[in-house]
Amino acid sequence: MVDIALTPRAAKSQMREATSWDQLKHNRNWLGFWFMLPAMGFLIFFLAYPLGLGIWLSFTDTKIGRVGQFIGAENYEWLWDDSIFWLSVTNTLLYTSIASAIKFAIGLYLALLLNENMPFKAVLRSLILIPFIVPTVLSALAFWWIFDAQFSIISWSLKHLGLIHQNINFLGDTTWARICVIFANIWRGVPFVAITLLAGLQTVSPSLYEAATLDGATSWQRFRHITYPLLTPIIAVVMTFSVLFTFTDFQLIWAMTRGGPVNATHLMATLSYQRAIIAGQLGEGAAISSAMIPFLLAAIMVSWFGLQRRKWQQGENND
Amino acid sequence: MTDLPASKVDLKSILTTSARSDSSEGMSYLQSVPRRIVTLYLPLTIIVVVLLFPFYWMALTSVKPDDQLIDLDTYSPFWTWNPTFKHFYKLLFESQYPHWLWNTMYVAVCATVLSIIASVLAAYAIVRLRYKGASLVGGLIFLSYLVPPSILFIPLATVVYQYGLFDSPLALILTYPTILIPFSTWLLMGYFKTIPFELEECALIDGASRWQILIKIVLPLAIPGLISAFIFCFTLCWNEFIYALTFLQSTQNKTVPVAIVNEFVDGDVYRWGSLMAGALAGSLPLVILYAFFVEHYVSAMTGAVKE
Numbered sequence: 001m002v003d004i005a006l007t008p009r010a011a012k013s014q015m016r017e018a019t020s021w022d023q024l025k026h027n028r029n030w031l032g033f034w035f036m037l038p039a040m041g042f043l044i045f046f047l048a049y050p051l052g053l054g055i056w057l058s059f060t061d062t063k064i065g066r067v068g069q070f071i072g073a074e075n076y077e078w079l080w081d082d083s084i085f086w087l088s089v090t091n092t093l094l095y096t097s098i099a100s101a102i103k104f105a106i107g108l109y110l111a112l113l114l115n116e117n118m119p120f121k122a123v124l125r126s127l128i129l130i131p132f133i134v135p136t137v138l139s140a141l142a143f144w145w146i147f148d149a150q151f152s153i154i155s156w157s158l159k160h161l162g163l164i165h166q167n168i169n170f171l172g173d174t175t176w177a178r179i180c181v182i183f184a185n186i187w188r189g190v191p192f193v194a195i196t197l198l199a200g201l202q203t204v205s206p207s208l209y210e211a212a213t214l215d216g217a218t219s220w221q222r223f224r225h226i227t228y229p230l231l232t233p234i235i236a237v238v239m240t241f242s243v244l245f246t247f248t249d250f251q252l253i254w255a256m257t258r259g260g261p262v263n264a265t266h267l268m269a270t271l272s273y274q275r276a277i278i279a280g281q282l283g284e285g286a287a288i289s290s291a292m293i294p295f296l297l298a299a300i301m302v303s304w305f306g307l308q309r310r311k312w313q314q315g316e317n318n319d
Numbered sequence: 320m321t322d323l324p325a326s327k328v329d330l331k332s333i334l335t336t337s338a339r340s341d342s343s344e345g346m347s348y349l350q351s352v353p354r355r356i357v358t359l360y361l362p363l364t365i366i367v368v369v370l371l372f373p374f375y376w377m378a379l380t381s382v383k384p385d386d387q388l389i390d391l392d393t394y395s396p397f398w399t400w401n402p403t404f405k406h407f408y409k410l411l412f413e414s415q416y417p418h419w420l421w422n423t424m425y426v427a428v429c430a431t432v433l434s435i436i437a438s439v440l441a442a443y444a445i446v447r448l449r450y451k452g453a454s455l456v457g458g459l460i461f462l463s464y465l466v467p468p469s470i471l472f473i474p475l476a477t478v479v480y481q482y483g484l485f486d487s488p489l490a491l492i493l494t495y496p497t498i499l500i501p502f503s504t505w506l507l508m509g510y511f512k513t514i515p516f517e518l519e520e521c522a523l524i525d526g527a528s529r530w531q532i533l534i535k536i537v538l539p540l541a542i543p544g545l546i547s548a549f550i551f552c553f554t555l556c557w558n559e560f561i562y563a564l565t566f567l568q569s570t571q572n573k574t575v576p577v578a579i580v581n582e583f584v585d586g587d588v589y590r591w592g593s594l595m596a597g598a599l600a601g602s603l604p605l606v607i608l609y610a611f612f613v614e615h616y617v618s619a620m621t622g623a624v625k626e
Contacts, residue, residue: 028448028449028450028451029450029451031444031448031450031529032444032448032449032450032451032453033450035440035441035443035444035448036440036441036444036445036456037440038436038437038440038441039437039438039440039441039460039500039504040441040456041437042433042434042437042493042496042497042500043460043463043497043500043501045478046475046478046493046494046496046497047463047466047471047497048463049478050471050474050475050478051466051470051471051474053474053477053478054470054471054473054474057473057474057477062477106366109362110363110366113359113362113363113366114363116359118359118360124363124367126609126610126613127367127370127371128367128370129609129613129616129617129620130370130371130374130606130609131370131373132620133554133602133605133606133609133616134374134602134605134606135557135558135560135575135576135601135602135605136558136560136576137558137560137576137577137579137580138575138576138579138598138599138601138602139373139374139598139602141579141580141594141595141598142373142374142376142377142595142598143373145376145377145380145591145594145595146373146376148591150389151388151389151391151591153376153396153397156391156396187369187370187373190366190370191370192620195617195620195621196620196621199617199621244465244467245467247467248467248468248469248470249469250468250469250560250561251560251561251576254560254561254564254580255560255580268469269469269561272469272473273469273472273561273564273565276473276476277473277476277565282473282476282477285473286473286474289469289470289472289473290470292467292469292470293470296465296467296470300465
């Protein structure tokens with residue numbers, strides 16, 4: 001017999017005729033294509049296509065129930081002269097920068113505290129995460145009640161402590177409303193930052209701290225020269241996510257203030273919902289939400305290049 | 320995304336008190352007890368109290384009788400001696416709340432299952448088949464995680480309308496996977512990478528098809544990853560608000576978060592009790608699920624950072 005001389009492919013064809021279908025079945029690229037199909041299908045039809053459509057809509061005067069005409073950059077020109085739009089941009093930037101900075105500070109502090117050795121550590125760590133698990137809208141409603149103009153528990157407590165004599169109109173006053181929504185956002189975001197940074201802290205080898213202590217480093221020096229540099233990559237990723245999701249926040253605002261009082265808490269996301277869905281101006285709403293894209297790209301770029309630079313400095317390879 | 324140096328994050332140790340999980344363990348004897356109280360326990364207590372207070376407040380409000388809710392002078396607002404389940408009764412038997420709960424559950428389970436199936440296939444293909452352009456597609460999938468729903472809801476609303484899905488749960492079941500797939504694919508890729516390639520090689524030599532390998536070898540070994548992905552996707556679905564608010568119109572089709580915000584909020588002075596009962600009842604399923612799978616949840620959450 002000449003079996004030995006046969007290639008594996010030919011040996012196979014002796015058992016079964018190797019059709020082109022068989023070849024396709026074993027071709028990596030085709031197989032990859034079929035395996036990717038469901039995921040790519042969803043992402044193309046419900047993410048990539050709408051993303052493009054949204055940008056297109058922002059150049060039309062589409063209204064609910066009426067197909068729009070291409071009107072060039074008119075939507076953007078209107079927005080340029082729209083003081084409410086600029087107010088929402090300012091609010092969004094203010095909201096994102098203040099909330100993210102405080103979330104980072106408290107999150108890092110909490111992570112450092114949780115990293116200490118103490119009893120009931122495991123229970124404590126799982127309790128901390130609960131604000132992150134509970135649906136945002138539902139906890140926002142709890143805050144709505146806590147900040148109620150008449151029955152706020154905060155006003156009540158402050159009055160009984162003799163610090164104030166009148167109820168604070170938390171969600172009815174522009175400054176207070178801003179403080180309240182930012183507080184609620186921080187409250188919800190801290191657990192995520194803390195637990196993720198804690199995960200990072202645990203990768204730092206204890207021997208580094210011991211060596212530093214023996215060399216006489218203070219706890220601040222240990223943090224500054226060991227913890228912080230080793231934690232930077234995780235910080236970059238966590239803060240990118242945090243900034244991104246704070247920037248595009250919708251539900252917290254919608255449940256607590258719906259953008260009020262006098263648009264003081266309108267973010268770009270809530271304003272675009274109001275213009276597009278409630279007022280029916282789809283084109284204008286799409287222009288407002290498309291205006292978020294440059295900010296988001298900038299946030300991603302900053303963290304991306306930040307990471308790359310660090311890697312390059314540390315002389316690490318990709319992968 | 321690039322591989323971070325932190326890829327060695329030991330996730331389990333975050334929630335278990337294993338021996339090496341404490342970087343400060345070796346030095347904690349250096350601190351005196353009063354010092355530890357001031358620098359550790361006091362700030363920790365304050366933070367935990369602030370983080371958990373809204374839930375206490377929610378729970379207390381939901382069992383307080385109405386007259387005590389608005390009479391802050393006679394009764395201490397921080398406690399009640401006459402708890403009532405009237406608000407929950409109203410919620411369960413005199414409103415459409417059970418229906419909304421069912422909607423949320425139905426949408427969340429369907430969208431999660433669809434996403435997990437798609438993600439398993441995609442993650443396996445990216446990690447193991449290594450077809451042409453696999454890493455590029457992997458990167459694109461990750462990027463799609465960074466596209467927020469608040470940019471997409473307007474065009475998606477028109478798409479959903481065109482496809483005739485408006486005001487149907489199917490609209491949510493089909494759109495939620497765009498939020499879930501990127502994350503769970505990324506998470507599962509990490510799990511698949513840890514499965515020894517030799518196992519698959521042996522099976523390939525024995526004549527198993529890729530499909531058989533996936534079902535019989537890879538999936539059973541990746542069960543912890545599947546649970547993590549499932550829990551996290553389910554939580555995200557339950558939490559989703561803007562799509563549900565935009566794509567659903569009729570009261571009975573709504574999901575819990577949207578229904579509570581839209582249907583319970585009216586001019587009624589006595590709404591707080593039912594509102595808080597509704598918020599509490601809507602949070603409980605997730606909290607219970609979380610209590611059982613804390614470890615998986617945390618590993619899913621930090622999964623994005625891990626990779």
